[in-house]
Amino acid sequence: MAEPTKSMQYRVLLVDDDRDMISLLSSWLKDAGFEVDPVMSGSEAIARIDVFRPHLVITDLVMQGMDGMTLLSKIHRQNPLMPVIMLSGKAQIADAVKAMHLGIAEFLTKPLTKDELVARVRYTLRLAAGESDSGANFGKEIIYRSEKITQLLEQAKLLAATDVTILITGATGTGKEALAKAIHEGSARKDQPFVAINCAAIPEQLLESELFGHEKGAFTGAQTKHEGLFQAANKGTILLDEVGDMPLSLQVKLLRVLQDFAVRPVGSVRGIPVNVRVISATNTDLEQGVKSSRFREDLYYRLNVVPLHLPPLGERREDIQPLLNHFLKRVGQRDNKKRKRFAPEAVEYLASAPWPGNIRQLMNVVELCCALTNTDIIPLAMAQKALRDQPAHVQTLKDAKEDFERSYLVSVLRVTNGHVSHAARLAGRNRTEFYKLLKQHHIEPEEFRTSRQATEED
Amino acid sequence: MATRIVRVDPELKDLIPGFLNNRRQDALTIRAALAQEDMETVRILGHSMKGCGGGYGFNALSELGGILERGAQNRDSEAITNAVDELQAYLEQVEIIYD
Numbered sequence: 001m002a003e004p005t006k007s008m009q010y011r012v013l014l015v016d017d018d019r020d021m022i023s024l025l026s027s028w029l030k031d032a033g034f035e036v037d038p039v040m041s042g043s044e045a046i047a048r049i050d051v052f053r054p055h056l057v058i059t060d061l062v063m064q065g066m067d068g069m070t071l072l073s074k075i076h077r078q079n080p081l082m083p084v085i086m087l088s089g090k091a092q093i094a095d096a097v098k099a100m101h102l103g104i105a106e107f108l109t110k111p112l113t114k115d116e117l118v119a120r121v122r123y124t125l126r127l128a129a130g131e132s133d134s135g136a137n138f139g140k141e142i143i144y145r146s147e148k149i150t151q152l153l154e155q156a157k158l159l160a161a162t163d164v165t166i167l168i169t170g171a172t173g174t175g176k177e178a179l180a181k182a183i184h185e186g187s188a189r190k191d192q193p194f195v196a197i198n199c200a201a202i203p204e205q206l207l208e209s210e211l212f213g214h215e216k217g218a219f220t221g222a223q224t225k226h227e228g229l230f231q232a233a234n235k236g237t238i239l240l241d242e243v244g245d246m247p248l249s250l251q252v253k254l255l256r257v258l259q260d261f262a263v264r265p266v267g268s269v270r271g272i273p274v275n276v277r278v279i280s281a282t283n284t285d286l287e288q289g290v291k292s293s294r295f296r297e298d299l300y301y302r303l304n305v306v307p308l309h310l311p312p313l314g315e316r317r318e319d320i321q322p323l324l325n326h327f328l329k330r331v332g333q334r335d336n337k338k339r340k341r342f343a344p345e346a347v348e349y350l351a352s353a354p355w356p357g358n359i360r361q362l363m364n365v366v367e368l369c370c371a372l373t374n375t376d377i378i379p380l381a382m383a384q385k386a387l388r389d390q391p392a393h394v395q396t397l398k399d400a401k402e403d404f405e406r407s408y409l410v411s412v413l414r415v416t417n418g419h420v421s422h423a424a425r426l427a428g429r430n431r432t433e434f435y436k437l438l439k440q441h442h443i444e445p446e447e448f449r450t451s452r453q454a455t456e457e458d
Numbered sequence: 459m460a461t462r463i464v465r466v467d468p469e470l471k472d473l474i475p476g477f478l479n480n481r482r483q484d485a486l487t488i489r490a491a492l493a494q495e496d497m498e499t500v501r502i503l504g505h506s507m508k509g510c511g512g513g514y515g516f517n518a519l520s521e522l523g524g525i526l527e528r529g530a531q532n533r534d535s536e537a538i539t540n541a542v543d544e545l546q547a548y549l550e551q552v553e554i555i556y557d
Contacts, residue, residue, distance in 0.1 A: 020480055021510045023473050028513075031469050041474040089509065111520060114467075 010125055013054035014038045015045040015071065016087070017063040025058070029121065042066025054082075056125055061088035068339070073344050076321075083128040084268055085120060087112070107415065137181040142175065143326045146316040152308060153182070159306060160186030167243075167303050168281040170310030173360030176281040177241060179310060181428040184237040189277060190235030195229050200245035208250055209266050218267025230263045230274050237277040243303065244284035244295060251296045258302045273428070278303070313355040313362065314403060319353045323359060327366035340370055346383035353387055353405075406441045413438075418448030462548065466515040478549060479515055481507065485546050488526065494536055500538055501530035517528040518548060 008046035012034045017020040022038045029036045037052045038101065039045050043066055045059065053447060063313065075082050085106045102153050107115065127145055138157040156253050160165060160183045168176045177196055181398055184194040209218075213228025230238060240246070246254065262271035280303045289295030313320065324342060332339035342350065350438050355361055368386040369378045408427075416422040423445070424434035438445060466474060484503045491499035504526030511519030522545050530535035 018478050018506045018510065020514070024510055024513045025474070026469070027470055027473060089505065111512045113513070177528070210533075 010056065011035045011037065011052060011054045012121065013045060013048060013052055013057045013355035015040075015042060015057065015059035015063070015068075017041060017060065021060070022287040025117065028117055032115075032118045034121065034123075042068070042071035045071055049075065049079065049082075055128070055307070056085065056121060057081045057234035058085045058087065058121070063363070077344070083124045085124055087410060108414075120205070138186045139179075142178055142182055143322050144319045145322050146318040147182060148311050148316050149319060152179075152310070153297060156183050156308060157186055159183060159187075159308075163277050165305040166279045166308055167279075167286070167306070168279065168308045168310060170281075170283065170363070171284075171312050171358055172283050174310040176283075176361050179238040179308065179403050180237070180279045180281060183276075183279060184434055185278070189236050191234050193237070194237050195233035196239040196241055197229055198241045201241035202252070203248045208245070208253065211250070212253065212263040213268075213272075215265055215267035218265070226265075228263060228265060230276055231272060232255060233276045234274050235276075237279060238304075240278065240280040242284075243280040244282040244286050244289055248294070248296065251299050254358055255296065255299045255302060258299075295397060312443075313358045314407070316331075317351055317407070320355075320362070320447060323345060324350060324366060327363050328370070331367060331370045335370075338376060339380055340373060340376055342369070342378045342383060343380055345380040346378055348384055349380055350387070353398075363428075390432040402441075405437070406443070409437060409443055413443065413445055416448075421446050462551045463555065464465045464515055465555050465557055470514060470557050474514065474554060478552075479517060481519060481545065483550055485542050485549070488538065488542050489543075492542075495533075497530040497533055501527050504528075504541075506531060514524075516552075519545075524531070 010137045011034075012029055014029070014036055015020060016025070016038075019040070022040065026036045026038045035282055037048055037054065039048055041057070045057065048054075049057075057361060059068045059071055063071075066074075068088070068373055072084055075084060085108055087108050089110050106120060108120055124390050127150065138160065139153045142149065142153065145152070157181060166180075166183065168179055170176050180196070181194055181299050184190060197210065199207060209226060209228065213231055216223065216225045240254075253264075256270075260271060261275065262273045264271045279335070286295050286300050286304065288301050290297045299345065309428070313323075324347065329339055330342065331337075350362075350365070357364070365383070367383050372386070373379075373382050397406050412423045412426050414422075416426065420434060420438075421431055424431045427434060429437070484507065488500050488503055491497075493502075496545030504523045508520050508527055509523070511517065511521075511523055524540060524542050526543045526545075528534075529541060
C-alpha cells in the first residue's frame with residue numbers, strides 16, 4: 001500500500017441502508033479522491049468484498065437486516081486485517097464501546113462532517129498500511145494499531161536519525177528489543193551489526209568479558225583472545241537489555257566506556273576505541289534503583305538521555321487482534337500449514353484478558369492454541385485453556401479495579417472524543433466527580449479531542 | 459426556526475433535489491404513520507433526517523429530525539404534528555445558494 005494521501009488508488013466500500021446518507025458520504029469521499037462502491041445492506045457488502053477488493057469498509061451500525069456489528073464480524077472472519085470504520089449515533093454508544101474494546105473497528109459518531117470523515121479514512125488507511133505492508137516504513141516488525149504505539153514510533157523514528165542514547169522502559173514482554181531493533185534499522189547504522197545482550201542472563205564474572213572482551217590468559221579458561229560485544233557492535237548498535245540488573249562493579253566500567261568511547265578488555269592495559277550507539281532497556285524502576293544505591297546515578301543519567309516507554313498490552317488492547325493475526329500467520333508459515341483462525345468469541349475473550357506477560361505471553365498462547373487445535377478455527381475453550389496454562393501473576397483486587405477503571409475511562413473518552421460532559425453522562429457521574437477520576441488516573445481529556453470538538457467544549 | 463436561506467456546497471448540487479424530495483416524502487409518510495400510531499416509522503425517519511440533514515447543509519432539518527425522533531420516543535403526537543408542519547413549511551420556503 002502506498003501513502004494514503006494519494007487517495008485516488010484507495011477503494012472504499014460504503015454500507016448504509018439510508019439512501020441520502022450513502023449519497024452524501026459517497027460524494028464526500030469521491031471528492032476527496034477515493035474510489036467508492038456504495039451498497040445498501042450487509043449482505044450486499046459481503047458479496048462485493050471479493051469483487052471490489054476494498055482497502056477499507058465504512059458501515060453504518062444500525063441497519064435493517066444485517067447490522068453493522070454482524071457485518072464487522074463476518075468481514076473479519078474472511079479478512080482479519082480489513083480496516084473498518086463504523087458509523088453510529090450517540091444512542092448506540094454502548095455497542096461502540098464494545099467494538100472499540102475489541103480493537104476491531106474505528107468509530108465515528110453521526111452527525112459528521114466531510115472533514116471528519118475524510119481525516120478518519122486517511123488515518124485508518126495509514127494505520128492499516130503500517131500494519132500490512134510496511135516494507136518502506138519505520139518499525140516494520142512492530143505490529144500495532146493503537147494511537148499510543150503510533151505516537152511512540154513517530155518519536156522513535158525521529159530518534160533513529162540521531163545517535164542519541166536511549167533508555168527503553170517497559171514490563172517484560174512488551175517488545176523492548178523489537179523497538180531497539182527498529183531504531184537500529186531506521187538509523188544510518190542499519191547495515192552494521194545490531195548486538196543485544198541480556199545483562200540479567202549472564203553470570204557476573206562472565207559479563208565483563210562478554211561485554212568488553214578479554215586477552216588470552218586473562219583468567220583461567222581464557223585460552224584465546226575474545227573481542228567482546230562492544231567491539232562486535234562497532235559502527236552499529238548495542239542493546240543492553242535488563243541493564244537494571246547489571247552488577248555495580250560493572251556499572252562503573254560501562255560508565256567509562258560511555259565517557260571515553262573505548263573499551264578495555266579484561267587483562268589488557270590499553271583501551272580500544274569503539275563507535276557504538278547504546279540503547280539500554282529495563283523492566284525495573286532505575287530511578288528507584290538509584291535511590292536504593294543499586295544503580296549508579298551517573299550511569300543512570302548517561303543511559304537515560306531520552307526515555308521511551310512501552311505500555312503493557314493491557315493499555316493497548318487495540319493491538320491484540322492484529323498481534324493475534326500476525327502470530328497466527330507466522331506459525332502457519334513456519335510450520336507450512338494452513339493458517340488457523342480464532343473463533344470470534346475466542347478473540348473477544350483474548351482481547352479482554354489481563355495479559356500480565358504481555359506480547360510474549362500472547363505469542364505463547366497462539367503457539368499453544370495452534371499446536372493443540374486440529375481444526376482451522378481455534379475455539380473459545382482452547383483459548384481459555386491456553387491462557388490458564390500460562391504462568392501469570394494474579395493482580396490484587398485493588399490493582400485489577402484500577403486497571404479496569406482506567407481502561408473504562410479511556411474508552412468512554414475515546415467514544416466521546418474527549419468531551420468530558422458527554423463522557424460523564426455516559427458514565428453516570430457528574431462532571432466534577434468525573435474530572436476527579438480522570439485526575440486520579442492522570443488522563444488528559446484533551447488528548448482525545450479533535451480540534452473542532454475542543455472548540456465546542458471550550 | 460432558523461433562516462430559510464441555505465448555503466450548500468456546489469459539489470452536492472446534483473444530490474439536493476433528490477434529497478429534498480425524499481424529505482417531502484418523509485413528511486407524508488410521517489403523517490400517515492402518525493395516523494396509525496406507528497411511532498417506530500416516525501422515529502426511524504426522524505433519526506435518519508437528524509443524521510444527514512446537517513451534512514447536506516440543512517442544519518434545520520437535523521434539528522427537526524431530532525424533534526421527530528424524540529417525539530416518537532415519547533409518543534408525543536402533538537410535538538410530531540408541529541414538527542411535520544414545520545418541516546413542510548420549511549421545504550416550501552427554503553432557498554438554496556450554491557457556493
